[in-house]
Amino acid sequence: MYVTPEQITAANKSNVDAALSIAAAQFAALEKLAGLQSATLKSIFEDSIANARALAGAKDVQEFMTMQQAFAQPAVEKAVSFSKSVYAITVEANSELSKFAEAKSSELNQGLVSLLDKASKNAPAGSDVGVAAVKSMLSAANSAYDTFSKAAKQATEMAEANVSAATETVKGFAKAKKAA
Numbered sequence: 001m002y003v004t005p006e007q008i009t010a011a012n013k014s015n016v017d018a019a020l021s022i023a024a025a026q027f028a029a030l031e032k033l034a035g036l037q038s039a040t041l042k043s044i045f046e047d048s049i050a051n052a053r054a055l056a057g058a059k060d061v062q063e064f065m066t067m068q069q070a071f072a073q074p075a076v077e078k079a080v081s082f083s084k085s086v087y088a089i090t091v092e093a094n095s096e097l098s099k100f101a102e103a104k105s106s107e108l109n110q111g112l113v114s115l116l117d118k119a120s121k122n123a124p125a126g127s128d129v130g131v132a133a134v135k136s137m138l139s140a141a142n143s144a145y146d147t148f149s150k151a152a153k154q155a156t157e158m159a160e161a162n163v164s165a166a167t168e169t170v171k172g173f174a175k176a177k178k179a180a
Contacts, residue, residue, distance in 0.1 A: 018104065040078070091160070112138060113138065
């Protein structure tokens with residue numbers, strides 16, 4: 001049971017492909033974040049110019065203060081929207097990495113089981129117990145990984161629910177302040 005140069009080449013190609021895939025996914029997420037930031041900055045700049053022009057036309061202090069309060073609500077809503085968008089991009093990137101990790105883990109486990117099967121065929125008599133023990137440990141590790149993965153997904157769902165609740169709370173405060 002020797003490793004051939006073709007197997008080494010195939011493993012290296014697979015590893016390079018995996019690294020490039022991860023890099024592409026991360027670059028796509030960074031590209032989305034950069035686009036979001038650019039659009040947000042442009043919008044903030046345009047709003048600032050429009051607000052400054054409107055404030056410059058105020059006839060008295062009361063009108064000036066009323067205008068400032070009116071400008072606060074859209075700014076809060078844009079900040080909340082920006083935060084939600086950043087969060088969504090982050091969750092999407094994390095999801096892609098999780099899928100990749102799960103696929104690689106499955107591939108590694110299949111390779112290990114195949115290797116154990118080949119080793120057990122060539123192993124001396126009585127080594128079945130050792131092979132069975134290693135397979136049992138591998139099964140337990142897979143079960144633990146699945147449990148951890150499910151718990152991580154539940155935690156992500158709870159975090160998303162908390163972000164949504166916090167967003168609605170902030171919007172409620174902003175609306176209440178505007179009404180006051």
